[in-house]
Amino acid sequence: MGEDNKKKNISYNLRLTIIGEEKFFGPGIAKLLHLIDEYGSIRSAAMAMDMSYSKAWKILRRADKELGYPMLESKNGGDGGGKSSLTPEGRAFLNNYDNMERELAETADKLLKKYF
């Protein structure tokens, strides 16, 4: 089977979504959390990925609800600038997602060569 349909410049996209009661953790929230980790701000992170602030809140709240703990903690700065950062549990969950996605991609790289 893998011998048929050989084609140059073929690649793949993989989209991993974690499901609890409903789908709640995929590439979108993972990217958002990485950006929050970088900027310390939900608003800046959402803006950087062209996502509305209300959408960002919605997907973060859904994840918290599914997991039963908060992904983020917020500290209010002296000048009214709130700082958001990942909780230890939130960071561990994000790492687990990233690791699962990375290992899946390693397998997919091999399978692409095998089948296409």
Place this chain on the structure above:
Amino acid sequence: MGEDNKKKNISYNLRLTIIGEEKFFGPGIAKLLHLIDEYGSIRSAAMAMDMSYSKAWKILRRADKELGYPMLESKNGGDGGGKSSLTPEGRAFLNNYDNMERELAETADKLLKKYF
């Protein structure tokens, strides 16, 4: 890492898309082709998955263009009923996609247990 965030009833969804010049082969067209194989009709297959006939044609044409061969062949029946079936190359490509997806899911099953 895999020891944190243990949660019951957690599962995943994986979406594999094959890319040439652009994305052209994912779960949607794979399902459509399986239904065409079952019904012998593009129209019936599209209807069964609540897809418009024009959308079905569009995604089939895009795959043919990317692959450089037709996924389907059509035979006109005596009473005006056209029959569509997979070409050998189209069937081989679909099988390769299905196999890659299945083997990825086997890896994902293991990784889900490892990380969540």
